[in-house]
Amino acid sequence: MTTLIRGGTVVNADRAFRADVLCVGDKIAAVGENLEAPAGAAVVDAGGQYVMPGGIDTHTHMQLPFMGTVTADDFFTGTAAGLAGGTTTIMDFVIPDPKQSLLQAFHTWRGWAEKSAGDYTFHVAVTWWDESVHEEMGVLVREHGVNSFKHFMAYKNAIMADDETLVKSFRRALELGAIPTVHAENGELVYQLQQELLAKGIRGAEAHPLSRPPEVEAEAANRAIAIANVLGTPVYIVHVSCAESLEAITRARAKGQRVYGEALAGHLVIDDSVYR
Known part of the structure; x- marks a missing residue:
């Protein structure tokens, strides 16, 4: 036509x-x-x-099973809504369970995405490490077009990547020409603050920002930037939500480091008062 x-x-x-x-x-x-x-x-x-060109949403979670919940939109409803607003392509996240094969998880997400109304591609999360992960990262890049790998620095006792995993995965991404991305929060601090709040009986929405003060994000952002700098790899920090993280990114970029920060619309227009 x-x-x-x-x-x-x-x-x-x-x-x-x-x-x-x-x-x-x-x-x-x-x-x-x-x-x-x-x-x-x-x-x-x-x-x-x-x-204008169709929008590319680089951070979506369609029908994501996550810690006992599932996101509201599946790949059809989410992409159909995106098309109505001018977003023609999404980049979703394959998130393997700890010890699950990255390739197995990737094929699961590909199956879910077959009903998408728009175009889609995937980041793949590295939630654990051994030599099989090292090998499968290569297969994903060479045979399936994956070019970014996600790391959760939060969610202790679930999918949190420790520093050993970050270093090994960042180094492997560099070898493959892929970019590592990070969810920057100090998982141990979040966990300890959550336990304190639970002990005090604070269990509502107001506990969310109390367990995640800006310093929690800033520490992790600075750590990811430092690791990437030592290894010589670029790094992409997802959903930057506080000035302290932005300052860390700005400092690194001013020194010539390849650091990228992602802004979400919500973080530009609301603050933590919405949780009260």
């Missing part, structure tokens, strides 16, 4: 400008003023509208 989108305001990363967009099949064939519509092409009048 050939479609000409005429007269809209095209929004790219660098500028916005009036132009026509010609799509042939699933490819953008031309962008310019006063493009001629090929024979049989559908013409869409986009006058007064913005025309």
Whole structure:
């Protein structure tokens, strides 16, 4: 199918400008003023509208089984909602159980994702370590196109990656040309604070920020950045939620280190008062 989108305001990363967009099949064939519509092409009048590339959501969790819960959206409902808002691609997370094969978990998630309404790809979490994980990381990169590996520095007694796992996995990612990502929270501190709150009978939503003060995230962010710097690998810190972590990222980047921070919309518009 050939479609000409005429007269809209095209929004790219660098500028916005009036132009026509010609799509042939699933490819953008031309962008310019006063493009001629090929024979049989559908013409869409986009006058007064913005025309922009589909969004890529780099952090989703569709039908994720997690510590006794499952996220509300499955791969169809979540991607269909994304398409309605202009998000055409998601990057979801394969999260193996401790001691589970990374490849086995990857194929499970691929099966769940077959019903997706949009495009999708995966990060894969490294939740434990032995030589089989080292080998399967290579298979995932070479044969399945995976290029990022997630590490949870939180969730003690579940999927938390200790420093040995971080170092070995970061080093392996560097060998493979993949990027390590981290959920930056000091898992031991979170666990100890949770136990103190439970002992005091504080069990509601208000306990969440009390068990995770900004220093908990900042310590882990600084540690991940330091490990990556020693090993010479880039690192991507997911859902940065406090100024202290942002400062650590900014310092590292100012020194030339390849550190990236991910912002989520919620962290830009709300604070921990919503838990009270």
